[in-house]
Amino acid sequence: MATIKDVAKLAGVSISTASLAINDLPNVSEATKKRVLDAAEQLGYHPNLSARTLKTNKTGSIGVFIYGFGGPIFSDLLETIHNELMKEGLNLIVSTGQSSTQLLRNKQVDAAIIFDTKIKDEDIIFFAKTKPVVVLDRHLKHPNVYSSVVKNEELVYTLIKEMIKKGYKKFSFVSGPERTKDNQDRYKGFLKALDEVGLVPHLLFNGNFTIEGGYREGEKIAKLDEKPDFVYCANDEMAVGLIRALKDNKVYIPTNIAVAGFDGIYLGDYITPKLTTIEVDYLQWGVYISQKIILLLKGHEVDQVKPPEGKIIYKKST
Amino acid sequence: MATIKDVAKLAGVSISTASLAINDLPNVSEATKKRVLDAAEQLGYHPNLSARTLKTNKTGSIGVFIYGFGGPIFSDLLETIHNELMKEGLNLIVSTGQSSTQLLRNKQVDAAIIFDTKIKDEDIIFFAKTKPVVVLDRHLKHPNVYSSVVKNEELVYTLIKEMIKKGYKKFSFVSGPERTKDNQDRYKGFLKALDEVGLVPHLLFNGNFTIEGGYREGEKIAKLDEKPDFVYCANDEMAVGLIRALKDNKVYIPTNIAVAGFDGIYLGDYITPKLTTIEVDYLQWGVYISQKIILLLKGHEVDQVKPPEGKIIYKKST
DNA sequence: TTGTAGGCGTTATCAA
DNA sequence: TTGATAACGCCTACAA
Numbered sequence: 001m002a003t004i005k006d007v008a009k010l011a012g013v014s015i016s017t018a019s020l021a022i023n024d025l026p027n028v029s030e031a032t033k034k035r036v037l038d039a040a041e042q043l044g045y046h047p048n049l050s051a052r053t054l055k056t057n058k059t060g061s062i063g064v065f066i067y068g069f070g071g072p073i074f075s076d077l078l079e080t081i082h083n084e085l086m087k088e089g090l091n092l093i094v095s096t097g098q099s100s101t102q103l104l105r106n107k108q109v110d111a112a113i114i115f116d117t118k119i120k121d122e123d124i125i126f127f128a129k130t131k132p133v134v135v136l137d138r139h140l141k142h143p144n145v146y147s148s149v150v151k152n153e154e155l156v157y158t159l160i161k162e163m164i165k166k167g168y169k170k171f172s173f174v175s176g177p178e179r180t181k182d183n184q185d186r187y188k189g190f191l192k193a194l195d196e197v198g199l200v201p202h203l204l205f206n207g208n209f210t211i212e213g214g215y216r217e218g219e220k221i222a223k224l225d226e227k228p229d230f231v232y233c234a235n236d237e238m239a240v241g242l243i244r245a246l247k248d249n250k251v252y253i254p255t256n257i258a259v260a261g262f263d264g265i266y267l268g269d270y271i272t273p274k275l276t277t278i279e280v281d282y283l284q285w286g287v288y289i290s291q292k293i294i295l296l297l298k299g300h301e302v303d304q305v306k307p308p309e310g311k312i313i314y315k316k317s318t
Numbered sequence: 319m320a321t322i323k324d325v326a327k328l329a330g331v332s333i334s335t336a337s338l339a340i341n342d343l344p345n346v347s348e349a350t351k352k353r354v355l356d357a358a359e360q361l362g363y364h365p366n367l368s369a370r371t372l373k374t375n376k377t378g379s380i381g382v383f384i385y386g387f388g389g390p391i392f393s394d395l396l397e398t399i400h401n402e403l404m405k406e407g408l409n410l411i412v413s414t415g416q417s418s419t420q421l422l423r424n425k426q427v428d429a430a431i432i433f434d435t436k437i438k439d440e441d442i443i444f445f446a447k448t449k450p451v452v453v454l455d456r457h458l459k460h461p462n463v464y465s466s467v468v469k470n471e472e473l474v475y476t477l478i479k480e481m482i483k484k485g486y487k488k489f490s491f492v493s494g495p496e497r498t499k500d501n502q503d504r505y506k507g508f509l510k511a512l513d514e515v516g517l518v519p520h521l522l523f524n525g526n527f528t529i530e531g532g533y534r535e536g537e538k539i540a541k542l543d544e545k546p547d548f549v550y551c552a553n554d555e556m557a558v559g560l561i562r563a564l565k566d567n568k569v570y571i572p573t574n575i576a577v578a579g580f581d582g583i584y585l586g587d588y589i590t591p592k593l594t595t596i597e598v599d600y601l602q603w604g605v606y607i608s609q610k611i612i613l614l615l616k617g618h619e620v621d622q623v624k625p626p627e628g629k630i631i632y633k634k635s636t
Numbered sequence: 637t638t639g640t641a642g643g644c645g646t647t648a649t650c651a652a
Numbered sequence: 653t654t655g656a657t658a659a660c661g662c663c664t665a666c667a668a
Contacts, residue, residue, distance in 0.1 A: 001448070003644095003645055003646090004645065004646070004647095005645080013654075013655085014654065014655040014656075015645095015646085015647095015655085015656090016647085016648080016649095016654075016655060016656080016657090017653080017654055017655070019646070019647060019648085020647095020653095020654090023647085027653060027654085028653070028654085029653060029654090032653080032654085044444070046423050046424065047424075047645080047646075048372070048425075048644085048645050048646070049368075049424040049425070049426060050367075050368045050369075050371040050372040050377075050644085050645080050646090051368075051372050051644070051645035051646040051647085051660090052645080052646055052647075053368040053646090053660095054366070054368040054369050054372055054644090054645080054646070054647095054660045054661065054662090055645085055646050055647045055648085055659080055660055056646080056647070056660090057660090060420075061417075061421075061426075068393065068397070069387065069392060069393040069396045069397065069412070070390070070393035070397075071393075072388070074387060075386065075387040075388040075389075078387045078414075079386070079387065079388075082414060082415060082417065085417075086415065086416050086417070091413065091416075091417040091420045091421065092413060092414070092417045093411050093412070093413055093417070093421070094387070094411070094412040094413065095409065095410060095411055095412065096396075096400060096410070097400060097404065097410075098404055098409075099379075099400065099403075099404070099409035099410045099411070102378075102409045103379075103409065103411070105364050106364065106365075106367040107364075107367070108367060108379075126362070130319070211584065211585070211588060212584060215588070240588070241588065244588045266529065266530060267529070267585075270529060270533070270558070270559065270562045319661095321660095321661055321662085322661070322662065322663095323661080323662095331638075331639090332638060332639045332640075333639085333640090333661095333662085333663090334638075334639060334640080334641095334663080334664075335637080335638055335639075337662070337663060337664085338637095338638090338663095338664095341663085345637060345638085346637070346638085347637060347638090350637080350638085365661085365662075366660085366661050366662070368660085368661080368662090369644090369660070369661035369662040369663085370661080370662055370663075371644095371662095372643095372644050372645065372646090372660090372661080372662075372663095373643085373644055373661085373662050373663050373664085374644090374662085374663070375644090
């Protein structure tokens with residue numbers, strides 16, 4: 001492996017001059033800079049990132065930490081974040097589970113975007129002592145930590161209120177993983193809307209944010225003697241599976257049971273009946289997030305990151 | 319930030335002893351090891367990975383480089399790979415696009431798993447000079463590079479032959495991104511099967527491996543005067559979108575047009591009619607891949623990585 | 637079993 | 653405009 005030393009020698013300059021040239025810093029004559037760059041090219045030189053990081057405390061990478069690779073919303077979010085970061089010459093690293101914690105502890109990224117409730121506040125705070133963090137899955141008040149959370153409660157509340165107005169009476173809720181804040185807040189909004197008119201939930205079901213999970217819960221519902229007339233699913237994927245299960249069991253939607261979800265994934269438009277949902281602009285969110293990160297890295301003061309817009313889309317499933 | 323020096327001082331030992339203790343190496347008395355570990359704990363010490371890497375050339379992370387975060391097959395693959403690696407205390411880093419190239423050039427991982435045709439052979443070979451690589455998207459003969467490619471051509475060939483036997487005559491193909499080897503090889507298998515019985519493709523359509531892409535092509539097909547009687551989609555997601563488009567346009571499946579796909583994603587079972595497809599065991603593949611990587615990292619000689627099993631699953635769409 | 641010291645490849649300070 | 657040199661934090665002979 002060629003080092004900067006080799007480059008310097010080949011170019012006939014000192015190591016420090018080579019460093020200046022390679023990092024495109026001023027105070028190097030054009031002539032010598034060219035000599036250095038040519039030498040680097042010729043040797044196939046790439047700076048050793050560990051050495052550089054050891055010295056500068058910068059890695060050039062941003063980490064996004066998610067709770068799993070499945071799901072359409074992460075792919076949207078990651079896509080835009082990646083695009084925005086690339087414009088600034090920053091790399092994107094994605095990780096999940098235990099790896100995320102390790103990357104945080106090792107400070108392997110210059111900034112972190114967190115979307116995984118399993119990551120402990122403690123690890124986030126440790127990281128935030130030296131580098132900025134944006135959390136998307138919790139509210140966390142701490143210097144250098146910026147929260148941006150979808151207005152789950154508010155949006156679901158509004159949707160359910162509408163449905164109550166439409167005349168539905170027996171509301172069931174199909175939850176995602178209970179520990180996720182998204183799930184909890186959507187449930188809160190659901191409860192609050194019912195509570196205001198003196199209703200109580202007609203059974204609760206535990207899903208896991210996947211189509212299969214929704215299907216399983218749908219099968220259970222289809223077998224009930226006393227069925228709900230409205231099922232709210234904490235995300236669209238479960239709603240898709242659930243609708244499928246109901247149809248497979250001759251339960252008609254929305255005649256027998258109405259269904260709605262959350263996210264606004266495209267799949268919701270590909271099923272029959274099309275899914276009523278709360279559409280969230282994840283692409284725009286990705287832009288908000290990345291731009292804050294970029295400002296933070298440049299040392300600017302910034303205020304909190306805007307949450308994404310969300311709006312209710314009424315379709316045939318309700 | 320606490321360094322090993324601080325830990326050593328607090329524990330009242332030399333730096334090297336502290337290092338031995340922290341890395342759980344032999345030749346340290348239990349008593350001093352405990353003192354060191356306690357000191358580390360107390361100071362909230364985490365080894366500086368850059369320094370360590372600079373010295374050892376090991377990062378403790380494995381990189382998976384994919385062409386996008388969408389799609390169910392990557393989530394399956396990544397899930398198992400992550401699980402297997404964790405057992406060995408290795409971290410998983412996922413990246414895409416330009417970031418991947420940077421990570422490779424910077425040697426930010428101890429081994430690479432490549433599933434992105436856009437990454438240049440040149441960058442792979444550079445990386446492979448010092449660290450092992452498994453490529454899943456191409457055949458690349460090179461020391462330290464191990465290929466494992468789904469038997470695309472063979473599997474599609476077999477499927478199409480069966481369909482010819484069933485009596486279909488006018489075969490269309492909906493492709494994925496043309497540059498991907500998966501797409502190319504599936505197309506080859508398609509052509510070969512037709513060719514053997516003197517048939518030629520009845521029109522080709524350019525999709526992009528997404529549901530939306532499939533839907534768009536499906537709309538075009540529905541409008542044709544002379545429609546195919548069989549459409550082969552280079553992956554299941556496109557087939558799902560395509561079937562939806564055909565149904566929306568009153569084309570009946572398989573009566574008017576039969577459809578089949580590739581991958582065996584669960585969504586194929588959630589649509590009506592259920593999708594005939596080639597089911598690939600991506601979960602098992604993830605295990606094969608990770609285990610090879612682990613062996614390689616331990617310095618063992620290994621032979622090529624097994625490709626995943628694939629089998630044709632006949633459902634109602636054909 | 638423990639300590640001393642050199643060096644991994646860079647950047648950055650200071651002199652020349 | 654360039655060069656010598658000291659860190660950055662860690663690991664690892666080698667010596668004690």
